[in-house]
Amino acid sequence: MSDATDLTNEALIAIRRHLHAHPELSLKEFETKAYLKGVIQAFDQTHISYREVESVPTALLVRIAGSAPQRTIGYRTDIDALPVTEATDLSFQSQNSGIMHACGHDMHMTVALGILNHFANHQPKDNLVFLFQPAEENFSGGERVYKSGALSDEFLPEEIYGLHDNPELASGVIATRLGTLFAGTTEIHVTFTGEGGHAAFPHRANDAIIAASAFVMQVQTIVSRRVDPIKGGVVTLGTFTAGTIGNVIAETAHIDGTIRGLQQDTIELIQGQVRQIAKGIGVTYGVTVDLELRQDGYLPVENNPDLTQQFITYMTQNENVDFQIVGPAMTGEDFGYLLSKIPGTMFWLGVESPYALHSSHLAPKETALEKGVQAMTGFLEWRMQQD
Template identity: 60%
Template sequence: MLDSKALIEIRRHLHQFPELALKEYATSKYIRHIIGNFKQEYLEIRTIEQLPTATLVYVKGSNPKRTIGYRCDIDALPVTEKTGLDYQSKNDGCMHACGHDIHMTVALGILNYFSEHQPKDNLVFFFQPAEESENGGKLAYELGVFEGKWCPDEFYGLHDNPQLPAGSIGCRLGTLFAGTTEVNVTLKGKGGHAAYPQLANDMVVAASEYINQVQTVVSRSIDPIQSGVITFGKLSAGTIRNVIAGEARIEGTIRGLTQTMIEKIDSRLKAIGQGIAISFGCEVEVELNQGGYLPVENNPELTKKFIDFMQNNNQVDFIETAPAMTGEDFGYLLHKFPGTMFWLGVEDSSQLHSDTFTPKEASISKGVKAIIQFIEFRMSNK
């Protein structure tokens, strides 16, 4: 079985060579190389021609009553690393700033154990590309990857959390992560000279009014007991100070804890766009793209079993967590299969997606052990 030293070596190699969504060729090659060194008696490795950086591994159970799925994501972010570590990213402008190198290493540790200790139930491991963008989970599902013996009866996956102690496990009933929707708003009016505003139709003013009106959506259209977020991070308009802009573009994101809430926010953004178009006599196009980034809604029955096991395991530091507004495309798979997503604490003062994110490597072995114990407990369950 891979020991702590071997797991850390794997993680550091993965950390040095991060790759962006759907371009994880070296990453997937390395993952397959590591798996190829495991005992193969119970394993079957599968690749997908239309999704070439994905890797699936089937572990044959000795007396299967179910198939348990385990997913980890393998892509990185377009972030220039500034940790100064000896093993920091060698790929310029790309970093495992969300800790997917930790995710992969934990998954490989779990798989290694079950390659040597045949599980009772069948297992399916999914090393998924394109979580940060391009919704790799949705792509795989739509390609029919999870059919036949590759269809899990239940699915599990983790995300690392720098705010929790290293090696701790965090989870909650209900929604763990928000769903996310990209918002693009294009406003088209009429450009003109700054001295003659009456002859133009200023889209800077129209865009500003749209943004101001949207600020009331969460405060006045959403149940205050629940939570939603609308953030516009980019506004583009105009070319020079003395020319009225005839076109503007706003880009942002919606976060909501239920799909119903996200759809309500979507409808309000469209309605406000229609109102601005009438008020300003302009064209307003509101484009909403959710893709596979649905809310991560944990299955009640399976998640209760998971939490009960972790709480009663004296080798695990379990923490019940609040829902987070971060997004995760595992939410799409949890809308197709019952399952649970949970946190693995990695204890760091830097946050996810930051260029100085440095998760504590002591979390890896603890995470591997806790998840192996849970899977074995689950396989002993009726």
């Protein structure tokens, strides 16, 4: 066992601020990975080993060998940022123009480093595998890492945990629920192609805007008339692009949107309805409809019932943890893919901010860092004593 002390609150804050100032987009997190690895290599290396992922080069796996392992426990953190221009005016705000940790992944990484540091100093009973995962915001990094085969043999967790920060909860609050915590998501991308023409002669053209508008209106009936109201769902169309000038009938129109649902069968039902509507629009309006639905690894985040009940039991009984049971959220997370392969639990860490996730003003309270580390190291130590 090492005599080294765990990272102080001041050290955690310094790490978080460095990460916040140097955000990188999905699959481009090369400097982030190098920094993370450098921090970890300064820890006691007695029981630590590493694995790189050739097909996902910004991913990093770190294993701590247990003293008397009964199992291998995984912990995952995401490392990418968003294409958002920061507007916080913090002294350590983003130095990378147009890129920001607006979803709090800098907080996620720092908590993970704090947990890893603790167990580097105090060898765990069970094996621990930490996954520093790229591309949560785009490109389904969790699915990519899993399909690469990197989570195998001694690096294969038998259960896995991960957090997401929550600006609506008080700083340091731990929160989760049995069942689905986050929705699964599907991207909608659809292009309508008709025939352009002069505004004065509509009968000689085929207006793509009319067809696309009909698609918008019909899609909005899916949730209200096709989805079980007890289950619910969301279809949002966020962009509509068409035309170049007011006196020309548009030849093409393009729409982007999202599907969200708390159960995979609901998502698949909505997907099927969108396909049927797109097909019908093509026939009705005589246009070509090119529809792409992309779910990739963004499955519902379904917490394992047994492991999550153990998590809830520990957090509820720990007088040093402010724990809450929460309802499900329609936010998406590609941790859902990993949970479809490896049983585990995702939970919220409160960071108390008036601004929402993905806001250019998001400024999480750093007091949450130490509380998150302490809650999770305590849980893992307790978990390792369970049969």
